[in-house]
Amino acid sequence: MTAMPERETTYVVVGGGQAAAWIARTLRAEGFAGRLVLIGEERHWPYERPALSKDFLQGTGSVEAITLLTPALAEEARIECWLGQRVVSVDREARIVTTADGRTVSYDTLFLATGGRARRLPGQDSLPADRVHTLRTLAESERLRGALAGAKRLLVLGGGWIGLEVAATARALGVGATVVEVAPRLCARTMPPVVSDWLHALHESHGVRVVSGVGVSGVAAMSDGVAVTLADGERLEADHLLLGIGIEPEVGLAAAMGLALDDGIVVDAQGRTSDPRVFAAGDVARHPNAFAGTSLRLESWANAQNQAIVAARAALGGAGVYADIPWFWSDQYGVNVQMLGLPGMGTRAVARGTPEAGSGCWLMLDESGIVTGAVAVNAARDLRVLRKLLEDGRAPLPDAWADTATPVQRLPSRPNIIMR
Amino acid sequence: MTEWPMTEWHDAAATDALDDDEVMALNIAGVPVALFRQEGGFFALHDLCSHGAARLSDGFVENGCVECPLHQGLIDIRSGAPCSAPITEPVRSYPVRVVGDRVEISLDR
Numbered sequence: 001m002t003a004m005p006e007r008e009t010t011y012v013v014v015g016g017g018q019a020a021a022w023i024a025r026t027l028r029a030e031g032f033a034g035r036l037v038l039i040g041e042e043r044h045w046p047y048e049r050p051a052l053s054k055d056f057l058q059g060t061g062s063v064e065a066i067t068l069l070t071p072a073l074a075e076e077a078r079i080e081c082w083l084g085q086r087v088v089s090v091d092r093e094a095r096i097v098t099t100a101d102g103r104t105v106s107y108d109t110l111f112l113a114t115g116g117r118a119r120r121l122p123g124q125d126s127l128p129a130d131r132v133h134t135l136r137t138l139a140e141s142e143r144l145r146g147a148l149a150g151a152k153r154l155l156v157l158g159g160g161w162i163g164l165e166v167a168a169t170a171r172a173l174g175v176g177a178t179v180v181e182v183a184p185r186l187c188a189r190t191m192p193p194v195v196s197d198w199l200h201a202l203h204e205s206h207g208v209r210v211v212s213g214v215g216v217s218g219v220a221a222m223s224d225g226v227a228v229t230l231a232d233g234e235r236l237e238a239d240h241l242l243l244g245i246g247i248e249p250e251v252g253l254a255a256a257m258g259l260a261l262d263d264g265i266v267v268d269a270q271g272r273t274s275d276p277r278v279f280a281a282g283d284v285a286r287h288p289n290a291f292a293g294t295s296l297r298l299e300s301w302a303n304a305q306n307q308a309i310v311a312a313r314a315a316l317g318g319a320g321v322y323a324d325i326p327w328f329w330s331d332q333y334g335v336n337v338q339m340l341g342l343p344g345m346g347t348r349a350v351a352r353g354t355p356e357a358g359s360g361c362w363l364m365l366d367e368s369g370i371v372t373g374a375v376a377v378n379a380a381r382d383l384r385v386l387r388k389l390l391e392d393g394r395a396p397l398p399d400a401w402a403d404t405a406t407p408v409q410r411l412p413s414r415p416n417i418i419m420r
Numbered sequence: 421m422t423e424w425p426m427t428e429w430h431d432a433a434a435t436d437a438l439d440d441d442e443v444m445a446l447n448i449a450g451v452p453v454a455l456f457r458q459e460g461g462f463f464a465l466h467d468l469c470s471h472g473a474a475r476l477s478d479g480f481v482e483n484g485c486v487e488c489p490l491h492q493g494l495i496d497i498r499s500g501a502p503c504s505a506p507i508t509e510p511v512r513s514y515p516v517r518v519v520g521d522r523v524e525i526s527l528d529r
Contacts, residue, residue: 022505026505068506301491302491302492305505305506306505309505327492329490336490380474380478380489380490381478381479381480381489384479384480384487384489384492385480388480388482
């Protein structure tokens with residue numbers, strides 16, 4: 001009688017983006033020696049997304065520059081990558097993952113890094129597909145780049161970061177851009193009014209028309225473009241339409257698996273889902289955030305990387321927790337904007353330098369004087385020093401913050417009570 | 421007789437221009453260089469992160485590492501070695517010497 005060969009310990013990563021790549025890379029870097037399978041729906045090797053709305057869209061970036069897991073690296077690290085494969089089911093009892101074309105793999109530990117999908121417009125299918133764009137994937141960025149090459153006018157629905165970055169890139173390419181935001185101001189969900197006002201002025205100074213506080217009542221196809229009717233009756237026409245109206249976390253698989261959900265997959269501070277054999281990280285995961293004093297689902301580059309690293313280490317027995325203060329950045333018109341904490345929760349802004357003129361940092365405080373976050377314009381080092389203070393539970397005295405004669409690391413500080 | 425190439429040293433800064441854990445941005449013969457002072461010693465790195473092309477001289481210095489201001493990856497100031505994600509490639513380091521009260525940097529290596 002021949003004994004059945006023992007199955008090699010297998011870790012499976014579902015997803016092919018930044019978080020998935022960092023889970024796989026970290027598992028190997030931390031000494032996982034078993035079988036490692038990464039299953040990504042896109043045909044591209046895992047890549048970072050920030051450039052998709054900036055230099056890659058503009059034609060000055062390359063696929064190589066954003067690829068996180070190359071074929072050579074995957075081979076060297078023995079990461080089996082099943083690309084262009086969609087996972088259709090996970091049997092949590094038997095611990096088997098099945099893809100759309102019938103491939104299966106048994107897992108000991110599973111990671112979900114399924115990210116999100118761009119929100120669509122009701123009735124979008126009735127519009128000419130070649131004129132309507134979303135921007136989430138490399139393929140979509142390439143498609144939009146091709147569209148902008150022959151376009152005179154771009155209409156952007158959504159005044160969030162993606163919409164604004166694409167508008168800035170369109171202007172750099174000589175394409176006219178109009179941004180329509182239903183909220184009264186830009187980036188209203190996460191930014192305070194002072195930042196919205198500055199963004200508004202920045203874009204208008206580069207020739208972008210910004211329409212805020214007005215909804216869309218209709219979208220129609222034209223023979224050579226699209227026409228959007230606003231709630232106030234104005235009709236806007238453009239060669240192409242970009243929808244920058246956010247993403248939905250890709251939780252279909254997790255829902256079918258019966259995992260706990262709450263606008264994303266609920267995870268603990270180590271990325272563990274309600275099933276201890278299943279971890280989740282990146283845009284799809286909602287984690288307890290100590291700085292915010294509540295749970296957050298963050299759609300940021302730093303979150304995708306760092307939460308993924310913590311989850312991979314935790315799966316190998318690591319004790320570290322994901323406790324980063326939220327941080328992300330945007331680049332528009334050559335201006336680097338960095339956001340720390342939850343600046344949108346602040347009601348009072350104290351400027352250091354002159355951020356509205358292109359160099360400085362707004363410190364945001366709530367009504368009780370607690371620092372909720374900050375927004376830096378071409379002032380990354382100030383923000384970094386502030387991050388260190390906030391990580392230590394402290395914050396600079398607001399009046400001192402405005403004093404640029406004193407280096408930021410020497411400003412007097414006080415305790416900053418954790419929010420809520 | 422073998423003729424060894426002479427190292428060319430470039431005058432960079434006064435030794436008292438930097439305190440410990442401080443960094444200075446320099447341009448030496450068109451090359452961007454970040455000059456660091458650590459525990460009284462001087463170290464020079466190419467002033468460009470090997471990952472995201474941000475200036476390391478704009479970075480935060482702590483525990484012998486500089487943090488890239490764009491993506492928060494850590495680089496060892498003394499060697500240019502990557503210390504944390506997302507940086508995987510080393511940053512070029514340059515020889516430094518102190519002559520009197522001046523710091524000199526060589527771009528030869």
